[in-house]
Amino acid sequence: MIKKIVALFLLVVSTSVFADDINLWKKSTLNKIVQKGELVVALEPGYMPFEMKDKRGRIIGYDVDIAKAMAKAMGVKLKIEETAFDGIIAGLLTNKYDIIISGMTITQQRNLKINFSDPYIVVGQTILLNKQYQNEIKTSKDLDNEKYTITAVLGQTGEIAARKFFKNAKVVTFETESEAVSEVLSGRAAAFVNDQPYNTVFMDGKGKDKLVHMDKPLTYEPLAFAIRKGDPDFLNWLNNFLRQIKEDKVVNLHEKLYQKWFVDTKWLQRVQ
Template identity: 55%
Template sequence: MKRIIALVAALSTLIFLFACSQQPAQQAEAPKQDVNVRLELQKASTLEKIVQRGTLRVGLEAGYMPFEMTDKKGTVVGFDVDMVTEMAKAMGVKLEIVNTAWDGIIPGLLSDKYDLIASGMTINQERNLKVNFANPYIVVGQTALIAAQSADKIQTWKDLNNEGVVITSKLGTTGEQAAKRLFPKATYKSFEMEDQAMLETLNGKADATVYDLPMTSIFFAQRGKEAGMKFLNEPFTYEPLGWAINKGDPDFLNWLNNFIVQIRNDGRYERIYNKWFGSNDWYADIQ
């Protein structure tokens, strides 16, 4: 009996010693795994991929004056283009513009066709479910262009919410969302492009177009004022615009936010803003 007890005690001691000898090895492996995970996360950063590739790929839809548009030479120009040009310079890489349709612009980012979206995109919660946004680089809002024959009956934007009023805007934009949300009594008509929506109102086939300032301001100055349209130029929504990137990339997001702060304080932002919003000289070069 004593032998059995002694044998059991000896086996217990061996098992304990074996377990103790294995524990440090297991604990030693854990930090290596953590380091590997951190390295993988760093390798996955879009910022590092851009630098290694030597090219910053930017997705946009050229058709939103003066943010992005095509000039007479076929070159995409505008406020957003100048901003990302400065961004590429700061990274020390080349800039590649990827012109894409608006309804596919977020799917294009998610499928890695470009590194970020810089296309006058309003930051909202619905989009934020799919992408991350850097801090706003400009704030705009919805305004309304009123047809000449409707100028008397529509005095403020609240008058748009009446039966018999026909409102137009661009498909898939915050203008469309605002029109449906704020003016449920009105009839809404959607168009593929914003200029089509505005022409519908200009030609008297709709009462109003709801769309972003300053696009409505440019259209009114160029065509609407002469045609007798009314321009309700006081925005009735708050819409910050931001650059969109894929989720799970804090390094890239941090870089973009710091870039915004830097250019706002070194004169570059003011120079670019005044070029596109302080003057209409650029309009002569647009198709």
Template identity: 50%
Template sequence: AGSLLATTQASAASAIDGILSSNELKVCFEAGYIPFEMKTKDGRFIGFDIDLGKHMARSMDVKFVPVNTAWDGIIPALQTEKCDIIMGGMTVTAQRNLKVMFSNPYITIGQTVVIKPELKGTITSYKDLNNPKYTITSQIGTTGAEAAKKYLPKAKLDLFETSADGVLQVANGKADAFVYDLPFNALYSSQHKDTVVHLDESFTYEPLGWAIRQDDPNFLNFLNNYLTQIKNDGTYDRIYSKWFES
């Protein structure tokens, strides 16, 4: 027993140490996921996740540093310390949770589909798309892509680097439907009423959480208590209303 104890390693450093010594909270996200994170024409990042990240940084008394990262490489970016945390509307999945730690969910969403207007009436549920004559799009590495494979295995699936490119295929008639997170689809379809139709029946259960590197109970404890605080002191509701109720 003595030798086992002797080989026990000192506990790994928490991301908190790096945040405090650099005075920076580096946040990974992928801009283009409306209304969670967008890039303005003049190059600023705005959205629900961005406001939460800025508020979180302020609560730590450090600077918020945005790290816009391709979705496909966002977990590797976290693991190689390009950022301290992913605040990017990431669904807590079992597979991802084997690689990263997740905070408690900050919002829960589900997958929906947007279809081309010609299919309105023919396609009344996502299930109607499970047919080889339909082409579905989604974004690489997302739960939308996973849901399309799982629930619509007979349809043809085309995956794109960005959600904008995926949904554009439907808007310009090159694909029949786009599978993605409900908030994105609801907002996109309200802004593109002539080119797409939203079927707002969500067919998956997806809690979204903040991802951090493994073996970091200190940071995880901070995040969960921070979330409880903002959910109960009005901060969360104020930021939520700004992006979801306008």
């Protein structure tokens, strides 16, 4: 009799757990994406080489290619939602899109509001310095002086790093990378703090012979996909997707995209 009661109890528990799993899947963003046949990705163009607009106004970049591969793997269409970075998390939380793929760094503060996938690339904050200061500023510590103005993008980790490492300098923020770095090109600011990939690419273009890249990273920053909390099925799929594109040596997608956007800079001709 006791055995029958225990068996019945286990059956009820397992049935309940199964039902909970099914309900969780029904509510999953991944399930909804598959059902509607469309993946909606939020990003802010202007962060080379991750996302930017070409001369025809089309959004291109590393993150765009990743999003295309993701939509293809899901068997759905891709829709890019152009969004200002300072409001991009709020848009995700109000269901305006399914996922953020916009060069977003994992931070503990952001992680309180949203969940992150495993990192798809790791970067750090570096400095672009106006060449007129190269004789007086030899290391990043030399910039921490009230006589210097440092620019960064509002709400991004470049601003966080600038305020953390340069408490004595004047930190001025802008809405976009191009606005912030233009202040340094014009001489109105001494330096610009931003992600290493962007700074490296910028030095191959407009920054050549005008700026100095202080390329020793100030920070360690893993970039990841951002999704809403409470969605283990979507998170599981994203992490498996990342593992596949990194480890599949036949397709070799991760390495191909890295070479395309970070090593070969022919794409600069399409945006400048």
